[in-house]
Amino acid sequence: MSTSSYPQRNGARKKKPVKKKRKKVSFLRRLTRVFMFCLFMLTIGMGWLYFAPSANNFRYLIADTLITTQHRYMAKYIIGEDELKNRVAEYNQRFDNMGDELDTHTIAAPNPEADADSDAEAAAVKPLVEIEKVTGTGYSGYIMIVNDPTKVRLGIPDKVGSGEKVSSMVKRTGAIAGVNGGGFADPEWKGNGFKPIGLVISQGKLFYNGLGGKDSTQIVGLDKHGKMIAGNYTLGELSKLGVQEAVSFQPRIIVNGKGLIKNAAEGWGIAPRTAMGQRADGALLFVVIDGRQPGYSIGANLYDVQQIMLKHGAVIAANLDGGSSTVLVKDNEIVNKPSSQYGERYLPTAFLVFEHPEEAQIMNIWEGLDPSQIDAAKKRTQ
Incomplete structure (x- = not known):
């Protein structure tokens, strides 16, 4: 080569x-x-x-959604820090005003002349608890109908220093079903669920008073006849009304059969939601909407929840604690999909449904405790 x-x-x-x-x-x-x-x-x-002026509604929707999460501070990057403070103050004032109108709704009282046979027949036709799926644009959840409102009691934890999961309350007390109730102090979103916000009333007794000198608070609860009570009330007014089970939370979204939220822009962002309402026949409505889970359910605003309640005949309705606290339990099984990455949260209160509520053992674990001295961030003992 x-x-x-x-x-x-x-x-x-x-x-x-x-x-x-x-x-x-x-x-x-x-x-x-x-x-x-x-x-x-x-x-x-x-x-x-x-x-762009056309983006205002979308910008505030993002901000309102962030405000409902543990990342509330991030809303200032969307609307500015001053506007964030104004937004929260504006909503709090609006929510307070939504609780002022006098509620005049009545519910159908049980017929004392009905005999045992007719009662048994009615019970067979209409079960105590019914659960239906509800869906809408971007959200999925459930509505639980409790046909006898006198069968509901407020569940609370059984150990001092820690909240309790709703599923645990249901199993421990022998309840048929349960949903999360009122809010609680939650420092850095790591609270132990033991320090409620506002009032806790159970079996007609004041279990917890965290008003801190305030004259009134917005409550969500029931009187001794099973009539739903929601709105701004003083302790004296609650006593005169014979309120038996109640927690503090807001806003009331329906009163005297009309919705108080005008549109979605006033709906306080997109989030998991829990709400309680009542029909004219006395049946209680618990709406539970999942959220923060793309591909399944992003969440709903309060206007969405209000419209679901109205569609199902609610004449009164109010918001309960939502977000990662939102949970619905039936027959010792969690029905919905809680959004918390750590699973079901430890909470101070839950509305529980019993076949025989008179047999429920619910003790006051806050008795003798000073609300100002309760450590809301203390590690759980259970």
Whole structure:
């Protein structure tokens, strides 16, 4: 073989890396173009979000949704810190006002002349508890109908220093079903669920008073006849009304058969929700909406919840604690999908349904405790 062939082979070998380099350069150029396009679209999107008048509603929807989470502080990056403070203050004032109108609704009282046979027949036709699926744009959840409102009691934890899961309360007390109740102090979203916000009334007795000198609070509860009570009340008014089971929470969203939230823009963002309502026939309605789970359910605003209640005949309804506390338990099984990454939360209160509520053993674990001295962030003991 002649030596003149070597330079030719060497030249052929040099062409291969050139092709690889060109392919590599071509790929990097495409990647750069994609990146620049995404950056351009992001810039356009952010410009629209922050400066376009048409984006105002969407911007406040994002902010309101963040306000309902443990990342409330992030809302200031959407609407500004001053506007965030104003927004929260505005909602609190609006919620307070929504509890002021006098509730005049009545419920159908049981017929004392009905004989045992007719009672048994009615019970066979209409079970104590019914659960239906509810869905809407972006949300999925359930509505639990309790046909006898006198069968509901307020469940509380059984150990000092810690809240309790609703599923645990249901199993421990022998309840048929249960949903989460009122709110609680939750420092850095790591609370132990033992320090309620406001009042806790059980079996007609004041179990917990965390008003701190306030004259009134918004409550959600039931009187001795099973009539739902919701709105702004003083302790004296609650006593005169004969309130038996109640927690503090807001806002009331339906009163005297009419919704108080005008539209979705006033719905306080998208989140998991729990609410309680009542029909004119006395049946209680518990709406539980899952959220923060893309692909299944993002959540609902309070306007959505209000419309679900109205559709099912509610003449009065009020919001309960939601977010990661939202849970519905039936026959010792969790029906919905709680949003907390740690599973079901430890809570101070729950509305429980019993076949025989007179047999329920519910003791006051806050008796003798000073609310101001309760450590809401103390590690759980159970």
